[in-house]
Amino acid sequence: MITFSNVSLIYPNSERTIVESASFSVNEGEFVLLMGHTGAGKSSVLKLINGLVPHHTGGILTGEISVAGRSTRLLKPGELADVVGIVGQNPTNGFVSDIVEDEIAFGLETLGIAPDVMRKRVEEVLDLLALASLRRRQISELSGGEQQRVAIAAALVTNPKVLLLDEPTSALDPIAAEDVLSILHRLVHDLGLTVIVAEHRLERVIQFVDRIILVHGDGTLELGSTTHILQNSPIAPPLVELARTLQLPEIPLSIREFRKIAPHLENAMQAFQPNSVEKDNEKVLTMKKVFASYQDAERTYALSDINLTINAGEIVALMGRNGAGKTTLLKAAVGQAPITSGEIDISGKNPARLNDQELISYVGYVPQEPTDLLYGHSIQEECELSDRDNAVLSGTTLKMYSELMAIPSLKAHPRDISEGQRLGLALSIILSASPKIVILDEPTRGLDYEAKKVLVANLKRIAHQQQRSVFISTHDVELVADVADRVIFLADGEVIADGTTRQVLTASPAFAPQVAKALPHTQWLTVAEVERHIHEVK
Amino acid sequence: MAVAFTQKKSSPWSQTFDWALRFAILAFGIRMMIAVLIGVPMPGKTLFVLPQVTLPDLFVGIRVGGPVTTQRLLSGFDEAILLVALILLFATANSLSNPHSLLRILPKRFYGLGLASVISSSVAPQAARAIVRVRNARRLRGQKSRGLRLWRGIALPVLEDSLERSIDLAASLESRGYGYFPSPTRYRPERWKFNDTMAISGAIYSLLLVIAFANSTLLIPILISFFVLTPVLAS
Numbered sequence: 001m002i003t004f005s006n007v008s009l010i011y012p013n014s015e016r017t018i019v020e021s022a023s024f025s026v027n028e029g030e031f032v033l034l035m036g037h038t039g040a041g042k043s044s045v046l047k048l049i050n051g052l053v054p055h056h057t058g059g060i061l062t063g064e065i066s067v068a069g070r071s072t073r074l075l076k077p078g079e080l081a082d083v084v085g086i087v088g089q090n091p092t093n094g095f096v097s098d099i100v101e102d103e104i105a106f107g108l109e110t111l112g113i114a115p116d117v118m119r120k121r122v123e124e125v126l127d128l129l130a131l132a133s134l135r136r137r138q139i140s141e142l143s144g145g146e147q148q149r150v151a152i153a154a155a156l157v158t159n160p161k162v163l164l165l166d167e168p169t170s171a172l173d174p175i176a177a178e179d180v181l182s183i184l185h186r187l188v189h190d191l192g193l194t195v196i197v198a199e200h201r202l203e204r205v206i207q208f209v210d211r212i213i214l215v216h217g218d219g220t221l222e223l224g225s226t227t228h229i230l231q232n233s234p235i236a237p238p239l240v241e242l243a244r245t246l247q248l249p250e251i252p253l254s255i256r257e258f259r260k261i262a263p264h265l266e267n268a269m270q271a272f273q274p275n276s277v278e279k280d281n282e283k284v285l286t287m288k289k290v291f292a293s294y295q296d297a298e299r300t301y302a303l304s305d306i307n308l309t310i311n312a313g314e315i316v317a318l319m320g321r322n323g324a325g326k327t328t329l330l331k332a333a334v335g336q337a338p339i340t341s342g343e344i345d346i347s348g349k350n351p352a353r354l355n356d357q358e359l360i361s362y363v364g365y366v367p368q369e370p371t372d373l374l375y376g377h378s379i380q381e382e383c384e385l386s387d388r389d390n391a392v393l394s395g396t397t398l399k400m401y402s403e404l405m406a407i408p409s410l411k412a413h414p415r416d417i418s419e420g421q422r423l424g425l426a427l428s429i430i431l432s433a434s435p436k437i438v439i440l441d442e443p444t445r446g447l448d449y450e451a452k453k454v455l456v457a458n459l460k461r462i463a464h465q466q467q468r469s470v471f472i473s474t475h476d477v478e479l480v481a482d483v484a485d486r487v488i489f490l491a492d493g494e495v496i497a498d499g500t501t502r503q504v505l506t507a508s509p510a511f512a513p514q515v516a517k518a519l520p521h522t523q524w525l526t527v528a529e530v531e532r533h534i535h536e537v538k
Numbered sequence: 539m540a541v542a543f544t545q546k547k548s549s550p551w552s553q554t555f556d557w558a559l560r561f562a563i564l565a566f567g568i569r570m571m572i573a574v575l576i577g578v579p580m581p582g583k584t585l586f587v588l589p590q591v592t593l594p595d596l597f598v599g600i601r602v603g604g605p606v607t608t609q610r611l612l613s614g615f616d617e618a619i620l621l622v623a624l625i626l627l628f629a630t631a632n633s634l635s636n637p638h639s640l641l642r643i644l645p646k647r648f649y650g651l652g653l654a655s656v657i658s659s660s661v662a663p664q665a666a667r668a669i670v671r672v673r674n675a676r677r678l679r680g681q682k683s684r685g686l687r688l689w690r691g692i693a694l695p696v697l698e699d700s701l702e703r704s705i706d707l708a709a710s711l712e713s714r715g716y717g718y719f720p721s722p723t724r725y726r727p728e729r730w731k732f733n734d735t736m737a738i739s740g741a742i743y744s745l746l747l748v749i750a751f752a753n754s755t756l757l758i759p760i761l762i763s764f765f766v767l768t769p770v771l772a773s
Contacts, residue, residue, distance in 0.1 A: 050713055052709055052712065052713060055712075056708070056709050056712055076712070076718070077709075077712045077713045078712050078713070078714075078715045078716065078717065078718035079715070079718055080713075081713060081714055081715025081718065081719075082715065084713070085713075086713045088706060088709065088710065090706060093702070093703045093706035093707060093710070094706055094707060094709070094710030095710075096707075096710070096711065096714075101725075102725070105725035106714065107714045107715070108723075108725060109722050109723055109724060109725055110714060110715045110716045110717070110718070110719055110722050111715055111719050111722075112719045112720060112721045112722050112723050113723060114723060115723055115724065115725060118723065118725050119725070122725065154714075155714075158714075158715075334678060336674055336677075336678075356677050356678075356680055357680055359677075359678070359680070360678065360679070360680035363678075364678070365675075365678040367671075367674075367675045367678075369671075369675075371695055371698075372671060372672045372675035372676075372695055373675050373676070373678075373679050374695075375676075375690075375691035375692075375694060375695070386679070389679060389680045390680055415698075429679060430678075430679070433680060
């Protein structure tokens with residue numbers, strides 16, 4: 001279906017070849033995962049398949065790529081629209097209409113399909129993606145998962161032979177992600193569609209895919225069976241790491257396979273006794289009976305009767321579905337979301353009453369887009385501006401940054417460094433004002449496993465050594481298992497669970513990390529815990 | 539305009555009406571100020587006298603300051619209202635419809651034009667939202683710079699944000715074959731309804747009446763055309 005023969009790609013003004021003499025082919029009806037570090041070139045490979053690279057983005061392409069017998073070098077992406085559908089990283093940016101049904105029909109309109117055929121196709125796709133009840137809704141009112149489904153429907157409606165998706169689950173909660181992936185799985189099986197997905201969160205996709213293309217980052221691509229690639233890959237989901245730690249003979253791809261390979265393990269390892277240390281520290285953030293409403297006042301409360309406390313030196317994760325009110329709650333904690341009633345208190349102060357200068361020494365906030373914070377032209381300038389803004393000794397921010405991670409280059413523009421490095425820069429700017437609590441909103445959206453490990457280590461250091469509180473909202477179950485001491489679960493603007501990470505995560509199957517699912521009768525959450533236990537036993 | 543003002547402000551483009559209203563008020567204020575300060579001498583009852591600035595001979599007939607007459611205020615007011623009406627009419631049209639829907643209606647040969655106008659008309663509302671977002675984020679960084687420096691800092695990410703959205707939209711249109719296939723069709727074409735006829739004919743009649751009253755010699759031909767037009771519109 002897709003054939004790369006001797007393909008090389010380089011962008012102008014870039015020193016690195018993105019792809020170097022790659023040759024492989026993907027068969028009809030295969031589900032293939034594109035895997036690699038951030039910035040390795042996954043998106044570029046994906047866009048090569050429908051011709052957006054190089055026709056839309058520029059770049060020099062040699063070799064031949066053929067999709068369903070057509071050459072993407074000769075044809076423009078628009079001329080491939082009837083065989084390839086693509087769903088970008090931010091589907092909201094690509095929407096053309098405001099109503100679900102119109103958006104889905106748009107692709108058919110441009111292809112010039114007759115209206116009666118069009119009606120039928122739209123109905124089919126609405127059913128296929130379970131969107132029939134949303135057909136007349138405004139797209140902007142839908143949740144992230146629903147929008148993702150609309151984008152997939154809009155790409156599928158033209159009956160393409162190949163569907164390309166760039167990080168389809170990165171903005172979704174675990175349940176919505178599962179929904180989207182099982183729909184893709186069904187399309188591959190029922191319609192013989194060829195699906196190629198670029199994704200960081202391997203634990204979500206690995207069980208569905210047939211083969212993996214590993215993008216090494218030095219230009220080489222490696223296509224192989226899932227088990228073969230995962231055996232040697234530096235990037236692996238927790239389940240595979242668990243199998244490596246336990247030295248299992250095979251690499252399991254799903255929880256079910258793991259249980260088949262290692263049935264005796266559960267009995268051999270006695271249940272983990274969590275060393276619960278009740279921290280009786282000073283309270284940093286307290287919310288009492290907080291209510292907040294939406295701007296259009298027709299919907300129910302955005303936040304309803306929120307009561308919570310966060311202590312010094314504690315890492316608390318805030319979880320919940322898309323649209324459960326997580327961002328509103330975080331913004332309320334820094335006084336940026338107006339609350340209708342209730343009390344918010346950070347170390348004895350009301351954040352809404354503090355002026356900007358006072359606020360930053362109480363609370364630091366890293367927004368969903370860390371770039372919103374940055375305005376310098378180089379890392380050096382950024383750090384100097386931060387020293388001035390925070391009124392600290394010059395060099396403080398830079399020192400903070402070098403403690404977090406290896407600094408790329410002082411002259412590098414903050415927009416040119418990797419996502420993880422940018423997050424680190426934003427975090428060190430926030431930290432240099434030495435706030436009592438650090439709040440992070442969805443910090444792991446574009447981060448690979450390596451960058452996540454660095455983030456986890458840093459957050460633990462901030463909380464456990466410097467005795468600051470960390471409050472983090474995320475969909476990433478594995479991150480929560482790794483880093484959080486306590487989890488607060490939000491649904492429909494209400495706190496429905498508040499307890500230790502172990503209690504909350506093991507209580508709900510959808511939000512359980514892979515290790516907990518694989519070893520259900522133990523209390524382990526992460527591979528690191530299992531590793532530590534094995535050491536102790538020895 | 540009343541519809542635009544009262545409707546739910548949920549979509550990004552519908553917020554443009556509020557911005558336009560502010561802009562219109564500002565334009566009105568500036569125009570009235572100019573009417574009071576600068577202008578040619580006009581007859582009428584003198585309301586008050588401002589100190590007059592003597593200008594070089596080059597600007598014959600133009601005065602800065604001087605007596606303010608009712609006539610001068612009225613003519614200034616007329617022009618200011620005209621300006622406000624123009625801005626609000628444009629904003630109403632803009633805020634009641636998604637600029638993107640223009641893309642679906644435009645014929646194929648206007649592909650480039652449509653794309654350009656959609657991208658430019660959707661930049662303003664999106665930028666407005668991005669500005670709010672970035673400004674809030676900056677406050678949490680304790681940014682001290684004010685004025686020009688502050689705006690330079692905000693403009694950069696906002697522009698980048700809008701540019702990225704526009705590129706994404708163009709890529710989405712491109713990969714969905716927009717402008718490539720010979721004869722696009724319409725899914726559920728909008729039907730011409732009775733209400734549409736009423737609205738259009740109402741607009742034509744009132745326009746004709748205004749012309750008729752302004753120029754009485756045209757009254758009779760226009761009245762005749764009423765009788766000709768009505769059956770045409772009714773069919």
